[in-house]
Amino acid sequence: MKDEKMRRATAPQQAANHTFTFNTSRTWPLHSLSSSTLSGQAQSPRRTMPFHFFSFLLFFLLSIFSVPSPAHAISFVAPIGKDNSTLLYSLTLYLKTPLQPTRLHLDLGSSFTWVDCDTDYDSSTYQHIPCGSPLCSSLGHNLSCSNCFNPPSPSCANNTCSLFPENSITRKTAISTALTDSLALPTSDGSTHGPPLLIPAYIFSCSPPSLLEGLAKNVTGLAAFGRSNYSLPVQVSDTFSIPRCFALCLPGSTADPGVVLVGSLGPYYFSSQKIDLSKSLIYTPLILNPVGSTVITYVGQPSDEYYINLTSINVNGKPIQINGSSLAVDQNGFGGTKLSTSTTYTVLESSIYNALADTFVNESSALNLTVTNAVKPFSVCYSAADIIVTRVGPGVPTVDLVMQRDDVFWRVFGSNSMVKIAGDGGDVWCLAFVDGGVNPRTSVVIGGHQMEDNLLQFDLDSSRLGFTSSVLLKGTTCADFNFATQGHS
Incomplete structure (x- = not known):
């Protein structure tokens, strides 16, 4: 794998004054997250404060929002569902601002995540990646620059970096714009849930709706878990300086979800008996x-x-x-x-x-x-x-x-x-x-x-x-x- 590290995220933000509900049935209600806190949209009126107050506030915030260290064995977790029709697997994470539950096909071999940006993609924080920028250059060899003559949108912009998202089932590909946007996942110590943490500039690709052909009907894209520096687990691990690793436990039925845990080598506790697998x-x-x-x-x-x-x-x-x-x-x-x-x-x-x-x-x-x-x-x-x-x-x-x-x-x-x-x-x-x-x-x-x-x-x-x-x-x-x-x- 390449040696260069991903850009570090700003201080991770947690859901405040609210219980984080991890609903494993199908989709997760938006009210389970304090999205204004996670997205940074809620702002108090500007006031003039003494310098010592800001110093105290900075110290306080860094204490609250400190990134978990590997010694704490913190994992990022997501449920894995199995589709009854295709028998394929998907996971649910939070994407966009305000954060929205997003279900993606789980693919072990893909290099980068891609999402259908043409269908109801509504976010206030997405950013195109300028063509020729260091980030664009790091994404691959001789990537093309896209130009678009339709109204500006997540999938349409001029002089932006483009990628080639691929459907691993149908082996179809397309050329689409590369984006960054907010992504959040809950955390766990291996048995119980902690607060969700945010990656404010997660890197992925748009895709046309046609690329969803052959995947489960309820997914809107693909979550990449390959060895690339821009796969989901590597971006999460590099952002929070935790081990580059993930544990995968696929469900044996379509009724109940399995789990993926990113960033920890264990423990992984299962059942009420807390069996550490x-x-x-x-x-x-x-x-x-x-x-x-x-x-x-x-x-x-x-x-x-x-x-x-x-x-x-x-x-x-x-x-x-x-x-x-x-x-x-x-x-x-x-x-x-x-x-x-x-x-x-x-x-x-x-x-x-x-x-x-x-x-x-x-x-x-x-x-x-x-x-x-x-x-x-x-x-x-x-x-x-x-x-x-x-x-x-x-x-x-x-x-x-x-x-x-x-x-x-x-x-x-x-x-x-x-x-x-x-x-x-x-x-x-x-x-x-x-x-x-x-x-x-x-x-x-x-x-x-x-x-x-x-x-x-x-x-x-x-x-x-x-x-x-x-x-x-x-x-x-x-x-x-x-x-x-x-x-x-």
Whole structure:
């Protein structure tokens, strides 16, 4: 990642004289924030004050609005929802002035956030980034300057910096203006909520409404969580001088939200028993792919996606036959294993998929399971009536994703290896891996279904991924994070 730091925000502002309500059902009511305090709109009449009064006031304000230090283990938190139709994930944050709840598609590999600015984008604090400015130059290589002949608006201005927002589902892109605007997220000590803090100049891109095609219907853009200096977690971390890291816990159902925690390496408390999942993390290095895979790419610029060093796959402890060279990333960016929240089910290169499916069927036969009619896009399915259900899902052979050593593996239990599908002839459980064909760009793409109810920690400072395997084994779920509000006055 680049070394330059983001511009520091001015003193963070907190919600005052109001309880911050974190409503995880759908959208969060605006009255839950004292937006006049957060946006700085409310101003008292100007008076002449002695200098010593201002000195005292400055000291008082700095004491109240001091940025949390890493030693306090402060995280910024947001709920993650799962869409029932697309099975994609979204998070809710506060954007604009006055602050408004904004739901964005959660994308692990994108470089920068983008928002539809043509539809009801109303803010008093947005700013265009001048073309040729140091900030514009830092955003990318040879960015274009935009000119617009329509009335001025967030998406229309002359001589402004432009970016290329991309939809990771449809692989469509556009050229749009770059903006800064106010963004706020609640804070947490890992178990209870603290006050929201504000980034007054969060950097993102506008996008045309057409770029929303293929995403969940209730989102208005994309929240980037890639390795870029302008992703959401990196901007938050650099603004408040906290670790460049985030923990992701995707929900296992569409009914209750999971959570993302930005800026803290732990603790992460779940359930009323305050189970600290950070103590269950196992670590593997994050691998840098030297070639980006976005529609608009630049020579010499590596991918902002997260790759890991998968070396083998075991089924019930037995290794499957894999061409090891396909698991390494070559100089052209092909091969390897990456994680993607924009891919629903893990996709495997054909030879890897066939080896996994054959071994899984053989191991399942020892459990007296017989393959039944498959349901696309899956090829291995079993009658639900024949499978017992345990606390970690259907009782089927385990799948281990083995990393740099034999004792470092991500165990995939039935809740993540299988998906239940209703049918006229009865329900079936299907192996939730998909054949990605011959010679795909990436040999293994770990999809969202395999990450659900697993805590993943992306430590960018140490370039490593922490994973817990299924938290169901701990007697909790990703929906058990405590979103209860802690009052502040």
